[in-house]
Amino acid sequence: MQHRTAFSRKDIRPRRHTGFTLVEIMIVVLIIGVLLNIALPSFVAARDKSQARSCVKNMNNFLVAKEQYAMDNKVPASSAIAVTWGNISPYVRSSPSTDPALGPHCPSSATLYYNFNPIGTVPSCQYYQPAGNPLAIHQL
Numbered sequence: 650m651q652h653r654t655a656f657s658r659k660d661i662r663p664r665r666h667t668g669f670t671l672v673e674i675m676i677v678v679l680i681i682g683v684l685l686n687i688a689l690p691s692f693v694a695a696r697d698k699s700q701a702r703s704c705v706k707n708m709n710n711f712l713v714a715k716e717q718y719a720m721d722n723k724v725p726a727s728s729a730i731a732v733t734w735g736n737i738s739p740y741v742r743s744s745p746s747t748d749p750a751l752g753p754h755c756p757s758s759a760t761l762y763y764n765f766n767p768i769g770t771v772p773s774c775q776y777y778q779p780a781g782n783p784l785a786i787h788q789l
């Protein structure tokens with residue numbers, strides 16, 4: 650018959666290593682940090698590129714909308730009549746966040762708005778400045 654003592658043979662064996670040490674966790678965090686440092690700039694660049702492409706697509710749609718507006722209202726292409734968002738908004742599907750007066754803003758920034766320019770010219774994406782010479786950001 651076996652008697653159980655205070656310290657059996659099982660208790661004398663070294664404990665199995667469970668969990669992680671602080672150094673192991675720090676090494677894993679360091680590796681994740683290095684990988685993020687490598688990957689994040691390319692993610693940001695890809696996002697910027699896609700927003701610029703989306704902006705150019707928007708300007709293409711505005712160009713088509715301006716032509717439709719000109720045809721519906723019999724505006725000659727040579728007339729330098731300024732086009733506003735109110736003129737072309739029926740021809741463009743826009744989001745609810747679109748400014749009723751200025752129209753949609755560029756996907757790159759909420760401070761970039763479109764200048765629709767006269768019929769027969771291409772729209773431009775620029776900082777909203779009521780006066781002065783605005784700097785075009787994205788070009789069609």
Ligand SMILES: [Zn+2]
Pocket residue numbers: 701704705755756757761774775786787
């Ligand atoms: Zn833009």
